[in-house]
Amino acid sequence: RAMTIMPINIPLLTTIVLLTGVLAMAKKGVIIRDLSAVESLGRVSVICSDKTGTMTRNQMTVKFIWDTHNLYSVKGDGYDPVGGIYLMKGADDVVTLEVQEEEVKDIFTWKGLYRLVVCGGINNDSEIIKEEIPDQGEIWKPLGDPTDAALLTMFRKSGMDEEAIRKKYEIIEEFPFESELKRMSKICKVDKKFVAFVKGATEVLLPLCTSVNGKDIPSKFTPDMADRVRTLTTDFASKGYRVISLAYRHLDKIPTGNTAREETETNLIYLGFACIVDPPRDGVKEAVAACHSAGINVIMITGDAAATAKTIAEDLGIFEANSLVVEGNQVNDISDEDFARTNVFARVNPDHKQVIVERYQDQQRVVAMTGDGVNDALALAMSDAGIAMGITGTDVAKEAADLVITDDSFASIVSGVHQGRGLFNKIRMMIYFYLAINLFESMIFFGALFFLPSSIIMLTTWQSLYLVVTTHSFPGLALVFDRTSPHAMEDKPRDSQALITRNLGKFMAMNVILMTIGAAAVYMLTLTGWAPTGWAEIVGLYPENNLGFYGVIDRPYKATVMLLSVILLVESTIVLSIRRINMPIQKSIRESGTIIYVFLLGLIYLAHLLLMYVPLVQEILSIYALDFFFAPLTNYDWFIVILASLPAIIGVELYKWRFRKRDVDL
Template sequence: MGFACIVDPPRDGVREAVDACHSAGINVVMITGDSAATAKTIARNLNILGPNSLVVEGGQIPELSDDEFARVNVFARVNPEHKQIIVERYQSQRKVVAMTGDGVNDALALAMSDAGVAMGITGTDVAKEAADIVITDDSFASIVTGVHEGRGLFSKIRMMVYFYIAINLFESIVFFGAMFILPSTITMLTPWQSLYLVATTHSFPGLALVFDKTSPHAMEERPRDSEEIITRPLAVFMVLNVALMAFGAAMAYFLTYTGWLGIVDIYPENLEGFYTIVTRPAKATIMMLTVILLLESTIVFIIRRINMPVTKSIREPGTIRYFVLIGLVYIAHLGLMYIYPAQEILDSVGLKFYFMPLTMYDWVICILLALPAIVGMELYKRRLRKNNITL
C-alpha cells in the first residue's frame, strides 16, 4: 500500500506580494472553485487569512450580513453567479474592486469590476476581451508591481498640479499686488526677465517631478480616491506655503526698493557687472528673482515625498535627477550675474536681462527671506505626521 501526494505550490513572490497589498491597505480575497478546506490551507500559506477572517462557500453568500461579508477573505465552491454577487456586494459597500480571472466563467465578473485583470498566458480570449488589463506573465506579483507604479504616477500628478498652482498663485500675489502699490513708472519685471522666469524656475523643477522615480515606500500609503488630487489638508498646506513664499519675495523687493533701515543697499560690487548703472528698483528685481529661485527650487524637494521629512526624501532613488535639473537653473542664474561677457553677448542681440552681481551679504539676505517658507513647511509637515494626517 502506498500514497501519492500531488502539490501545486504557490509561485515564488506571491506571499510577499500579498503582504505588500496588506501594507498598502488593499484587502486580498481568494475566490476559488476548490473545497473550503483546500482553499483555507492555501490562503493561510499565502497570508491571505487574517485573525478574524472567514472562509465561506458560494452557497452561503446570500445569507451573510454586511459585517460578516466584510470579514470573508476566502470564497470556496464558487460558480460564475456567485462571482457576480461578490463583485456587486463589494461595490455596494463603495469598495473599488479589482478582479482577476482566466476562464470564460470569469468574464462577467471581470467586466463588472472596476479593474478587470485577465491572465495573458492561460487566459481565454473571452476573459481577455472582458478585462481592462491583461497580465502577460500570469503573476500576481506583476499586479502588485502595477499598483506600485500606478501609485507613483498618481503621486507625480498630484505634486505637479500642486507645484504649478502654488507657484502661479505665489507669483500672482507678488506681481499683481505690486501693480497696485508701486508707482506706474516702475516696471517690476522686464519682458526678458519674465521669460527667464518661465524658462528656468517654471520649467526645470517641474521636469524633475516628471522624471522622478517611484518611491519604494509608495505601497505603505493608504489607498486614495482617483479624484482626490488636492485634498483639504493639502489645500491648507498650499495656502500656508503660498503665503510664506509671497512674504519672502515681497520683502526682498521691499527692503531693496525702499532701503528700509539700511538692511539692503547698493554696494560697489553691484556696479562691477556689465550694467554699471544700477538703480534700487533694478536691484530689487534681481533680489526678488533670487528669492524666487531659492523658493521654487526647494519646493520640489519639500513636496516630492510630501508625507516624509526632506532629510529622508533626498535619500530616495532618483534624487540625482533633481540636483542635475535644478543645478542647471542655478548655473543660468549665476552665469547672468557673474559672467559679464555672457550679458554683453545677450545684450548685443537684444536680450536685456539687466542682472547685476549680488554681494555675499545680498545672498545671505535672500536666503534668510526664503527660509521661513522652507523651514516653516517642514515644521508643519512634522506636525501633521505627529497627528497622523496625510497630505
C-alpha cells in the same frame, strides 16, 4: 496674470508620466491596455485575486488517491508524467509517518484503483504538451483546465497504455463542467455497453451516489460510508488539498432530451477521490505582506472547498484572526460587517465575482479583479482595474481587462500597484506644484498692481520668460522622470479621494502664504532701501563695469533680482519636499531617484549664476534684444534671500511632520 493660475502644461506632462509609467510596468510584466487604469491602480484598496495560477504555480499535482478501500500516494511533481502510484500500507484513512509504500506495478489487478484512474483520464478535457522554454529547458504545460491536467498526469503515471484505453472507452456523449453544477460527465461505449464517468466536488457527487466501489462488485452506499467520505475529504481539504471525487454508472442506453444529464448523473457508484496540491508561487507571501502594509485588502477567490481555501490563505498570510471564509452562494446574503471581514471566497463562479465587485464598490472601495475565462469578462469590465492573465487568459478576458499580467503572477500584480501608486503620486504632486507656484506668483504680481507705482515694472517680459523656462519647466521635468519611491506601498490607499484633498489644500495654502510673505518682504525691503542696493557695492564687485553693462542697474532692478532669487530657491526646494509628500526631505533625498533633481535643478542654478556673475553672458544676450538686467548679488544679499526663503522651506517640513505624527497621509 490671472490666466497663469491654471497650469497649461499639466496635460502634456501627465501624458509623459503615464507613458513612462506604461513602459516601466511593461518591463515588470504588466501590460497596460487602458491608460486610465494607471490611476485606478494607484488608488486600489482591494485586490481580488484568483488562487490557481496567480497565487499558486499552476502546477497541480495529484498527491493521494483513495479508492474507498486503500490510500495511495502518487510520486512526481507538476505535469511531467514521470512517476508512479504507491499503495500506502497501514494508512487506509490517514497519512502517518509509519506508512510503508509498495509500488502498484500492475494496476489491472487493483480493480477499484483501475476504475478511478480510468475515470480521471477519460472524463477529461485537457492535454499536456512538452515545451522548450529559454533558460528553463523542457517543461510540461497543460492545455485546458489545470485540475483535468493533474488527473490526466495521474492516469499516465499509472503505466496503462493510453491509446488502448481510449480505444476501449469510446466517448460518444459528454456533459461539460458547469460552475453552477460543479461536475462533468462523459458517456463511453464499452463492448456494446455504455458507462458514464462523472467527477466533481464531493459535496455535489455524494447525494447522487447510491452505491460504492467494491473489490469485486459495488455495495450499498450507506450513511456511515458517506460520513467516512466527508470526514476524509474534509481532513485533506483542511491540509490545503483540492479534493475531486469520482464516480461511474452503467447505462442500458444513452439518455436523450432535456433530462439527459440528470438521468446520466444519478444512481452513481462512488469510486473515491483524488487529492490535488498546487504549491504557492515564490514571492506571493511577501507580496501579500506588502499589500497589507499598504493598507490594501487581499481577497483570495477560488473554486476550492472552504477548508482548502482557508488553509492555503493562512499559508500565504491572507487569512488572519477574525477573518471569514464565505462560499460564493452566500455572497448576496451576508451582512456588510461580515463581508468586510471576508478575505477568502470559496466555491466561486463568475457570477459571484460580479457581486463581489459590486459590494466593494458600494462601500466606495477601488477594486482590482483578476480573471482568465470568458465568463470573467463582465466582472473584469465592472471592476476599477480589471486584470487578465497573459498565459492562461482567454482573448475575451484580455479584451475586457484594463491590464494584462504576462506571467500570471500575483507578485506582478502587486508590482503594478506599486508602480501605479508612484505614477498617481507624480500626477498629484505635479498638479500641486504648478497650482502652488502659479498662485504664489500671481499673488506677488497681482499685489504689485496695488502697492507699486506705475513707473516701476516688477518683471520685464524677458524676466517673466526666464521664470517660465527655468522654475516652470525643469522642476516639473524632474517630477516626470523621477523613479517610483520604494516606500510607495507604505502610504494608505486613496480609494475615491480627490487629487487635491482637503488636507493637501490646507498644506498648499500654508505653503503659498509663506512663499508670498518671504518673496514680498525681500522685494519691498530692497526697493525701499532697507536692504543694501548701492551702486558702489556693484562697482566694488565688478570695478571694470563702472561705466559698463551694470551701469544701467538701479534699485528696482536689484529688487527684482532679489525677488527672482527667492522664487528660484523656494520653488526648486519645494519640489524636493513634495516629491515624497509623506516623507521627511532628509530621508527622501537619499533615494536613488534624487540624481535627476540634482541635475535639472543644478542647471537652473547654473543659469542663474551665469546671468548674475558673468557679464559677458548678458552682453551677448543683449545683442539679440534679450535684456534680463540681472544685478550681481553680494554675500549679504544671498543671506537675505536665504533668510526670506527659510520660512517656506521649514514650514513645509514642519507641516508634513505634524501630519505624520497624526498618522494622516497628505
